[in-house]
Amino acid sequence: MESKSLSRDCNNPNPDPKMAFHFLRALLHIQQSAATTSFTGRRRRIKRAAYASMAYSSGARRAWSRALIHTLRRRRQRQQRARTAVALPRRIRVARPPRREVAAADQAQVLRKLVPGGTGMEYCMLLEETADYIRCLATQVQLMRNVVDSVTNS
Amino acid sequence: MSKRDECSISEKNEDNVKYSNAGVCPKWQFSSSSIGLVSMGDSFNPGLWNISDTNLGLQGNEIPAISRSSRTPRELDVHWNPAVSLSRGESSVQTGPGVLPPNLSHFPADSSFVERAARLSCLDATSMANPFRSNQALGPCSTDRDPDTRHKKDTEPAKFEFDGSGHENEAEDYSPKNLGDNKRKRSNEGLAMGQAQGDPEISTDTKKATVKTNGKQSKEVPEAGKEEYIHVRARHGQATNSHSLAERVRREKISQRMKFLQELVPGCSRVTGKAVMLDEIINYVQSLQQQVEFLSMKLAAVNPRLDFNVEALLSKDLLQCHSGTSSAIGFSPDLINPQLQLSQQGLVQTGISSNYGTSNAVRRAISSQLNLFRSPSTQVSNAYEDIQHVMKMTTFSHEEFNDKA
Helix, strand or coil, rough: HHHHHHHHHHCCCCCCCCHHHHHHHHHHHHHHCCCCHHHCCCCHHHHHHHHHHHEEEEEECCHHHHHHHHHHHHHHHHHHHHHCCCCCCCCCCCCCCCCCCCCCHHHHHHHHCCCCCCCCHHHHHHHHHHHHHHHHHHHHHHHHHHHHHHHHHH | CCCHHHHHHHHHHHHHHHHHCCCCHHHHHHHHHHHHHHHHHHCCCCHHHHHHHHHHCCCHHCCCCCHHHHHHHHHHHHHHHHHHHHCCCCCHCCCCCHHHHHHHCCHHHHHHHHHHHHHHHHHHHHHCCCHHHHHHHHHHHHHHHCCHHHHHHHHHHHHHHCCCCCCCCCCCCCCCCHHHHHEEEEHHHCCHHHHHHHCCCHCCHHHHHHHHHHHHHHHHHHHHHHHHHHHHHHHHHHHHHHHHHHHHHHHHHHEEEEEEEHHHHHCCCCCCCHHHHHHHHHHHHHHHHHHHHHHHHHHHHHHHHHHCHHHHHHHHHHHHHHHCHHHHHCCCCHHHHHHHHHHCCCHHHHHHHHHCCHHHHHHHHHHHHHHHHHCHHHHCCCCCCHHHEEEEHHHHHHHHHEEEE
């Protein structure tokens, strides 16, 4: 266990204490408040907490973190509005025609979809953001793995 | 330089023509100096004024007597002089070429002067636009208009003949020999063909001459435009060059980022080729996101058991993260030692519950936890040197803690 954690930490490119702190706080919060919620709901919340902690630890200097924070905030606002508003009949969604998938899809487009806030980004910028995003994501994955290991081992 | 000055100057020049007994010599000086003034641009009139002043002192009384209408021919005479001096006898030919071109270059250069003249009177405008030719053309016309000018015209040929030039195109009759002379000299001075052709038309119309000068001016304007256009094109070429430069810089940037990504993504260093590398990067990002999903699922499954030891986890995982960047965290003794002295479990709880925002609290928690399970005196003093040791101990302590929990 010790050697494993050590090696993982060495692999970790930029371990951020902020990120771990955010994430664990969020975990605690989830565990305290929503112990009664379903498994899938908890899973989603944990996932969201993971991304949010990533974004907050990275700060607003990165485009992908800004995009993540923005989407999360928007989601929260939507939830609050839904909570406060009278139950309105849901707007019927007109089925859109399926998007024409380009046969030989540009890899950059795929990357744009993967990296938050990557749509409409300049290619050079996209690569930069991707690098940062990968770094943070790897750290986050590492952190979560540590948590899971510690939990399962205990 | 006002219009009034112009008028008076022209009058005086007229007087100069009329009354100078010196004949050609003062005139010649006058023309040469006027050329210099022409080359100077706008300072045309003062010079004339001076010349007329110096050359003849007797025109002062005559100025009021001269009518304004007769001014134009007189003015023309002023401009006429250099040409006449040019077309004088063979002895003055060598001086001519030096004189005439500047005078002719006066046409396009002096647009402001022409405008001023145009404001003065229509006749002036036509005459000033092309002094050299229009005075020839106006000569016959103006003789009909004014007895004064006729008188002047009569005097002028006499004067020139007195010089011994033997060549006057001022007179009503054009001798072919004179014309040929004129042409030859102009061609010697490298004048445009249109000007040489204009000589036969001299008696016909003054307007034609002005039109021609206008045409010449307008011909020069496109030339300037063309030059500017070429200049703009050159700039355009430079712009494309800079574009290519910018493109090169961008490509360098992209390759640099690619290299960075290559280092970041495991198993990507062996791959060559941008497309494959991008594929690898995409795969890696996807796998990471899937891992996040999977781990969150696992955590959700594990969550009910998690409620007891989240705080311990917090400190532990933070510490694990810290151990990677030992220098960034700074397990400095001066930071830890006061915490060691405190060494209370209650401090940990308060730090976690209330003071989440600062990493200082986290450090405090870690150090106090360290404090709980290990003897404080031994390892913390030199923890800055061997962080791995510290890590080991902390993990050990946490496992202990977890087991206890």
